[in-house]
Amino acid sequence: MAVADIDEVLDLIGFGRMQVLMFLACTFASIFIVNEVIGINVVTVDVACEFSLTTMELSVLSSAGFAGLILGSHYSGYKTDQIGRRKVMMYSLCMAVSSSMISIFMPTYYLFTLLRFMTGLFISGASINNITYMSEYTKVKFRASAINFMCYAFAVSAIYVPLVAYMLTPMNRVLFTMYKLDWQVWRLIVFINMTPGIVSIILLATLPESAKFLIYIGQDERAYEIVNRLYKLKRKQDLTSVGITGVYDPDSPPFDEDHTNCCVKIWRGTAPLFRLPLVGNFMICTFILCGYLFVGSAISLWFMELRQLMGTKQMTVCDMLQEKSSNIMKAERVCPSKTSNFIDSAVLGGTFLGCSIAVSICLIFMRHFQILFLYTVLATICGLCLNFLVDTVPILVATALFTTLCTSCIPLISSVILDLMPTHIRGMAISMSFLFARVSVILANVLMGFCMVPYCLLTFNLFVLVTLVVSILTCALRKS
16 A cells, blocks of 8 residues: 555546536636626627727726736635635635626626626636646646647637627617617626626535645645545545555645735745746746737737728728728717627637637647647738738638637646646746736737727737747747
């Protein structure tokens, strides 16, 4: 009888029934996160119509959820390494669902924006834990693939949210005719967006805490009971039958009961990321993640607004937008959303799903850095093409690929971060990386709001430059 490395035990367990439930819980949590933070862009045009928003106000609304994520993610990263992955996810999802529900009834732009900020703040705990929690119950060999499959949820969200909006938008006319209510259907769409969060809460209530986290805090017996239960469910026998009576994690240092104040604890948990030997890999991965979110998420957030402003003439994107500049400055909007734009948004989601599936296939015979390099170079080419394409369909294809080739790499670079970081600061590493990345999204969002029309060529080519720099940085991952 012996004590075994927990990763070796996970290899013996494989992917059983409990891992399927974990996968579903984390997947629904991912859908909820995307719906609340990025999916809001599907209804921004109708929100702008109801509240008579300018482009700058719309930029603030689009950034509100990300601002909340930024403020909450560092503290959430600290708490997840203190009280557990599952517990933080449960608290986070419950508060975020409540906040999202309240936001539906807000009568003014400022109150609605405040509640979107609060939703982003509360959801930060789930956003950094869904990947971490799933990875700590997946064998090392299949970790990147499992995370990539789980993040298909992002693409599913990008498809079903605009399709729901497409089906419900005709209700605007009915509501206006019968009850004199206009632009109200977007509130129902926001309600539908939050339902995956409720499903995730229900599933998480039946699941155990991360066994690796329990080992880190010294609860080895409880960790062994959990992995033994997983082994029983999969193999129909105890771990003792293969000579394993306990588990340990070689990556976890002894847990230190620190009684200093919260700020000092957070600093002590963060500081190792900026010291040798972790700082090099951490900064490279963080810069790459920032680049992907800077390009992919920002353009996704503005996709519906761009489609609403673009016409069907034989013109480049920038020429079309500058033709509409006088209307934008006067906030003269075309209301409500053009229903065809929802289909275009669903096509964007379908392209995202296709790129994610291609990543899963490439993982079979390519290394991480090779996939990241290939996708980023292709994204750079698509971005350059937007300078001279004049037909609507090629413009949509190039825009969709430019965006989704970047966003589909986010799960892959996240798995690289998890592989390179030890267990005891894994949650903090993910939270810090995504904190910087979300700051980059807000910067890109503000850039789009202020410069999209007056400096269109400069703005779009800045995004292209970012992808080019990221493609160079991915080459450094080969040494990791």
